[in-house]
Amino acid sequence: MDTFHGDEHLEVLTASPREAGEVMQTIHAWDSDGHNSHWWAVRLMEADLFRDLDVFDAEHMLRAVMRSGDSQIARLQQKILEAVKTELDG
Template identity: 90%
Template sequence: MDTFHGDEHLEVLTASPQEVGEVMQTIHAWDSDGHNSHWWAARLMESDLFRDLDVFDAEHMLRAVMRSGDSQMARLQLKILDAVQIELEG
Protein backbone atom coordinates (compact mmCIF):
# COMPACT_ATOMS: atom_id res chain seq x y z
CA MET A 1 0.00 0.00 0.00
CA ASP A 2 1.32 3.45 -0.86
CA THR A 3 0.51 6.79 0.67
CA PHE A 4 1.67 10.33 0.06
CA HIS A 5 2.74 12.96 2.58
CA GLY A 6 3.08 16.24 0.74
CA ASP A 7 5.48 15.56 -2.13
CA GLU A 8 7.01 12.58 -0.32
CA HIS A 9 5.96 9.07 -1.32
CA LEU A 10 5.72 6.73 1.66
CA GLU A 11 5.22 3.00 1.37
CA VAL A 12 3.12 1.47 4.12
CA LEU A 13 4.24 -2.09 4.85
CA THR A 14 1.55 -4.44 6.13
CA ALA A 15 3.31 -7.83 6.06
CA SER A 16 4.20 -9.51 9.36
CA PRO A 17 7.78 -10.45 10.32
CA GLN A 18 6.77 -14.13 10.17
CA GLU A 19 5.40 -13.69 6.64
CA VAL A 20 8.57 -11.94 5.49
CA GLY A 21 10.67 -14.66 7.13
CA GLU A 22 8.87 -17.25 5.01
CA VAL A 23 9.27 -15.13 1.87
CA MET A 24 13.03 -14.83 2.48
CA GLN A 25 13.37 -18.61 2.36
CA THR A 26 12.59 -18.85 -1.36
CA ILE A 27 12.92 -16.82 -4.54
CA HIS A 28 9.42 -17.77 -5.64
CA ALA A 29 7.35 -16.08 -2.93
CA TRP A 30 5.96 -12.62 -2.28
CA ASP A 31 4.59 -11.07 0.88
CA SER A 32 1.17 -9.45 1.15
CA ASP A 33 2.73 -6.16 0.01
CA GLY A 34 4.08 -7.77 -3.17
CA HIS A 35 7.74 -7.90 -2.10
CA ASN A 36 10.05 -10.86 -2.66
CA SER A 37 13.27 -11.94 -0.95
CA HIS A 38 15.40 -9.77 -3.27
CA TRP A 39 13.42 -6.66 -2.32
CA TRP A 40 13.79 -7.51 1.37
CA ALA A 41 17.53 -8.12 1.02
CA ALA A 42 17.96 -4.68 -0.54
CA ARG A 43 15.75 -3.08 2.11
CA LEU A 44 17.66 -4.72 4.97
CA MET A 45 21.00 -3.71 3.42
CA GLU A 46 19.82 -0.10 3.75
CA SER A 47 18.96 -0.65 7.42
CA ASP A 48 21.40 -1.10 10.29
CA LEU A 49 20.99 -4.89 10.37
CA PHE A 50 24.24 -5.90 8.69
CA ARG A 51 26.27 -3.05 10.14
CA ASP A 52 25.12 -3.89 13.66
CA LEU A 53 25.93 -7.62 13.56
CA ASP A 54 28.34 -8.78 16.22
CA VAL A 55 30.90 -11.52 15.66
CA PHE A 56 28.50 -14.20 16.92
CA ASP A 57 25.78 -13.11 14.49
CA ALA A 58 28.27 -13.11 11.62
CA GLU A 59 29.50 -16.55 12.67
CA HIS A 60 25.95 -17.95 12.62
CA MET A 61 25.24 -16.44 9.21
CA LEU A 62 28.50 -17.80 7.77
CA ARG A 63 27.76 -21.24 9.22
CA ALA A 64 24.26 -21.25 7.72
CA VAL A 65 25.58 -20.28 4.28
CA MET A 66 28.43 -22.78 4.31
CA ARG A 67 26.15 -25.63 5.51
CA SER A 68 23.57 -24.96 2.84
CA GLY A 69 23.23 -27.44 0.02
CA ASP A 70 21.15 -24.98 -2.00
CA SER A 71 22.73 -24.47 -5.42
CA GLN A 72 21.81 -20.78 -5.26
CA MET A 73 24.16 -20.43 -2.29
CA ALA A 74 27.18 -21.65 -4.26
CA ARG A 75 28.11 -18.14 -5.45
CA LEU A 76 28.07 -16.78 -1.90
CA GLN A 77 29.98 -19.79 -0.62
CA LEU A 78 32.68 -19.10 -3.23
CA LYS A 79 32.85 -15.44 -2.19
CA ILE A 80 33.36 -16.52 1.42
CA LEU A 81 36.05 -19.03 0.46
CA ASP A 82 37.78 -16.42 -1.72
CA ALA A 83 37.83 -14.03 1.24
CA VAL A 84 39.28 -16.80 3.42
CA GLN A 85 41.97 -17.48 0.79
CA ILE A 86 42.95 -13.80 0.78
CA GLU A 87 43.27 -13.87 4.58
CA LEU A 88 45.36 -17.05 4.45
CA GLU A 89 47.73 -15.52 1.92
CA GLY A 90 48.14 -12.47 4.13
Protein backbone atom coordinates in the same frame (compact mmCIF):
# COMPACT_ATOMS: atom_id res chain seq x y z
CA MET B 1 0.47 -0.40 0.11
CA ASP B 2 1.54 3.09 -0.92
CA THR B 3 0.29 6.42 0.31
CA PHE B 4 1.23 10.01 -0.40
CA HIS B 5 1.77 12.88 2.06
CA GLY B 6 2.17 16.07 0.08
CA ASP B 7 5.04 15.46 -2.34
CA GLU B 8 6.42 12.65 -0.18
CA HIS B 9 5.76 9.03 -1.13
CA LEU B 10 5.35 6.81 1.92
CA GLU B 11 5.20 3.04 1.79
CA VAL B 12 3.05 1.42 4.44
CA LEU B 13 4.22 -2.11 5.22
CA THR B 14 1.58 -4.59 6.33
CA ALA B 15 3.48 -7.90 6.20
CA SER B 16 4.29 -9.56 9.52
CA PRO B 17 7.86 -10.43 10.52
CA ARG B 18 6.98 -14.14 10.24
CA GLU B 19 5.62 -13.62 6.72
CA ALA B 20 8.73 -11.70 5.66
CA GLY B 21 10.90 -14.43 7.16
CA GLU B 22 9.10 -17.07 5.12
CA VAL B 23 9.49 -14.97 1.96
CA MET B 24 13.23 -14.63 2.58
CA GLN B 25 13.61 -18.42 2.39
CA THR B 26 12.88 -18.63 -1.34
CA ILE B 27 13.12 -16.56 -4.50
CA HIS B 28 9.64 -17.61 -5.58
CA ALA B 29 7.54 -15.96 -2.86
CA TRP B 30 6.10 -12.54 -2.14
CA ASP B 31 4.69 -11.08 1.05
CA SER B 32 1.29 -9.43 1.32
CA ASP B 33 2.88 -6.13 0.24
CA GLY B 34 4.27 -7.71 -2.93
CA HIS B 35 7.89 -7.82 -1.74
CA ASN B 36 10.24 -10.73 -2.43
CA SER B 37 13.50 -11.84 -0.80
CA HIS B 38 15.54 -9.46 -2.98
CA TRP B 39 13.47 -6.48 -1.83
CA TRP B 40 13.95 -7.53 1.80
CA ALA B 41 17.71 -7.94 1.31
CA VAL B 42 17.96 -4.40 -0.06
CA ARG B 43 15.75 -3.01 2.70
CA LEU B 44 17.75 -4.73 5.44
CA MET B 45 21.04 -3.60 3.89
CA GLU B 46 19.75 -0.03 3.88
CA ALA B 47 18.80 -0.48 7.54
CA ASP B 48 22.41 -1.55 8.24
CA LEU B 49 21.42 -4.98 9.56
CA PHE B 50 24.54 -6.60 8.14
CA ARG B 51 26.89 -3.86 9.32
CA ASP B 52 25.45 -4.03 12.82
CA LEU B 53 25.82 -7.79 13.28
CA ASP B 54 27.96 -8.86 16.19
CA VAL B 55 30.53 -11.59 15.74
CA PHE B 56 28.13 -14.30 16.94
CA ASP B 57 25.45 -13.28 14.45
CA ALA B 58 28.02 -13.20 11.65
CA GLU B 59 29.26 -16.63 12.71
CA HIS B 60 25.73 -18.05 12.60
CA MET B 61 25.12 -16.57 9.15
CA LEU B 62 28.41 -17.98 7.84
CA ARG B 63 27.55 -21.39 9.26
CA ALA B 64 24.11 -21.36 7.67
CA VAL B 65 25.48 -20.32 4.28
CA MET B 66 28.31 -22.84 4.29
CA ARG B 67 25.97 -25.69 5.34
CA SER B 68 23.49 -24.93 2.59
CA GLY B 69 23.17 -27.31 -0.32
CA ASP B 70 21.12 -24.80 -2.31
CA SER B 71 22.71 -24.24 -5.72
CA GLN B 72 21.77 -20.55 -5.55
CA ILE B 73 23.95 -20.18 -2.46
CA ALA B 74 27.04 -21.57 -4.22
CA ARG B 75 28.12 -18.11 -5.45
CA LEU B 76 28.06 -16.72 -1.92
CA GLN B 77 29.90 -19.79 -0.61
CA GLN B 78 32.58 -19.19 -3.25
CA LYS B 79 32.90 -15.53 -2.22
CA ILE B 80 33.36 -16.59 1.40
CA LEU B 81 36.00 -19.18 0.45
CA GLU B 82 37.83 -16.59 -1.68
CA ALA B 83 37.86 -14.20 1.29
CA VAL B 84 39.23 -16.98 3.50
CA LYS B 85 41.95 -17.73 0.91
CA THR B 86 42.91 -14.05 0.84
CA GLU B 87 43.26 -14.08 4.63
CA LEU B 88 45.31 -17.28 4.56
CA ASP B 89 47.60 -15.94 1.84
CA GLY B 90 48.14 -12.79 3.88
